[in-house]
Amino acid sequence: MSSRFGPAEVMQSVTVHPTQPISTTITTLAVPASLEAYEVLIKVYAAASNPKDWIHLVSRGLSLNSGDDLAGIVAVVGSEVTNVHIGDRVAAFHPIGQPYGAYAEYASAPAHTVFKIADSMSFEEASTIPLVSLTAAITLFSRQELVAPWDQQTAAQNSKPLLVYAATSALGTFIIKLAKLAGSGPIIAIGGGSSAYLNTLLDKQDVFLDYRSGMDKVKQDVRQIVEDRKLELFHAVDAFSEKGSWVDVSQMMDGGILSVFSGAKRYDDAGIAGDVQVLYTYVGTGHDGAYKPGMPKQPSAEDARGDINFAGGFFNWLGTVVRQGTFSGHPFEVIPGGLDGVAEGLNKLKNGQARGKKLVYQISTDS
Numbered sequence: 300m301s302s303r304f305g306p307a308e309v310m311q312s313v314t315v316h317p318t319q320p321i322s323t324t325i326t327t328l329a330v331p332a333s334l335e336a337y338e339v340l341i342k343v344y345a346a347a348s349n350p351k352d353w354i355h356l357v358s359r360g361l362s363l364n365s366g367d368d369l370a371g372i373v374a375v376v377g378s379e380v381t382n383v384h385i386g387d388r389v390a391a392f393h394p395i396g397q398p399y400g401a402y403a404e405y406a407s408a409p410a411h412t413v414f415k416i417a418d419s420m421s422f423e424e425a426s427t428i429p430l431v432s433l434t435a436a437i438t439l440f441s442r443q444e445l446v447a448p449w450d451q452q453t454a455a456q457n458s459k460p461l462l463v464y465a466a467t468s469a470l471g472t473f474i475i476k477l478a479k480l481a482g483s484g485p486i487i488a489i490g491g492g493s494s495a496y497l498n499t500l501l502d503k504q505d506v507f508l509d510y511r512s513g514m515d516k517v518k519q520d521v522r523q524i525v526e527d528r529k530l531e532l533f534h535a536v537d538a539f540s541e542k543g544s545w546v547d548v549s550q551m552m553d554g555g556i557l558s559v560f561s562g563a564k565r566y567d568d569a570g571i572a573g574d575v576q577v578l579y580t581y582v583g584t585g586h587d588g589a590y591k592p593g594m595p596k597q598p599s600a601e602d603a604r605g606d607i608n609f610a611g612g613f614f615n616w617l618g619t620v621v622r623q624g625t626f627s628g629h630p631f632e633v634i635p636g637g638l639d640g641v642a643e644g645l646n647k648l649k650n651g652q653a654r655g656k657k658l659v660y661q662i663s664t665d666s
């Protein structure tokens with residue numbers, strides 16, 4: 300028997316297949332009967348897609364429920380969970396590749412990657428936040444060693460320029476939102492046609508450059524800005540990480556750390572500026588505390604281990620700023636059809652038809 304928030308015995312769950320085009324099947328599964336001590340079972344009201352939801356499956360020939368971003372209502376908590384309670388409205392980051400993912404009526408997540416949201420925030424908006432915001436936070440405050448907003452004495456500790464390539468992507472905008480809250484700046488944001496939302500995040504000291512004017516022109520403009528303003532550019536992120544973009548971005552810098560995000564690249568091109576250290580961010584360290592074997596440009600094992608605690612601290616802080624209304628989600632489009640819409644959404648993502656927005660599915664609608 301299911302109570303208002305308590306689980307039903309069975310649920311509908313999507314399996315995503317690495318076909319061309321991406322296809323899905325919906326199966327009836329038993330809802331997990333018991334949880335680990337630190338685990339939370341959530342009735343899913345909204346799930347959101349990330350590019351890896353199809354990329355990982357195609358590259359490995361795997362079929363699974365690859366959704367990891369969700370928002371909903373806590374249905375059951377493990378015996379040691381204290382940060383959320385049954386009936387709470389929450390958003391969560393489900394562990395990549397594990398059972399009970401986001402494309403289902405119920406999903407599970409470890410409590411340290413679950414956070415409460417405000418009553419005024421829609422589940423759809425909340426589902427756009429968890430995975431990408433944690434990627435952005437690990438990048439800025441672990442790999443790039445900026446001082447996190449929750450650790451700061453003064454925002455001035457971070458007043459360093461930051462270059463964000465693919466600034467109009469979800470990852471780019473979350474990096475900018477967090478960098479702003481941490482006091483970084485000016486931001487040199489390089490994006491394309493989806494700049495309307497990005498522009499609401501930038502202020503007078505920041506600069507927007509359009510990548511469609513060509514990499515050589517962008518490089519020249521960045522160096523001119525750096526020279527005119529007497530800046531030193533030691534922090535940059537390449538949220539695109541495709542077609543050798545990191546080589547050009549490294550050449551825009553004065554040295555320092557360049558963060559990249561595609562685990563399928565090696566980042567050992569001869570053209571990478573010699574005094575730039577390339578570091579790959581893998582958001583799965585927030586659950587696993589380790590990179591997968593063979594992943595490129597890893598930090599020390601100790602840094603990766605620290606990401607589990609880091610994720611808990613970050614989501615705790617994030618829940619507070621989300622509930623205060625000082626941190627919001629990404630623009631989104633609801634794909635109709637609930638779980639039936641997942642294949643359409645993933646194909647849109649794959650075909651580059653989801654620019655400047657997240658694709659979201661409404662799973663449960665009762666409240």
Ligand SMILES: NC(=O)c1ccc[n+]([C@@H]2O[C@H](COP(=O)([O-])OP(=O)(O)OC[C@H]3O[C@@H](n4cnc5c(N)ncnc54)[C@H](OP(=O)(O)O)[C@@H]3O)[C@@H](O)[C@H]2O)c1
Binds near residue numbers: 510
């Ligand atoms: N390693 C990890 O843990 C991790 C975690 C999260 C994401 N990622 C990866 O990070 C990347 C971004 O993810 P996302 O969710 O932010 O994707 P997204 O929002 O779907 O990114 C789409 C945006 O990329 C921009 N773009 C397209 N071509 C570009 C180019 N040539 N130069 C610069 N920007 C370009 C477009 O901007 P315009 O519309 O303005 O043209 C588009 O809106 C993906 O590859 C994703 O797999 C990795």
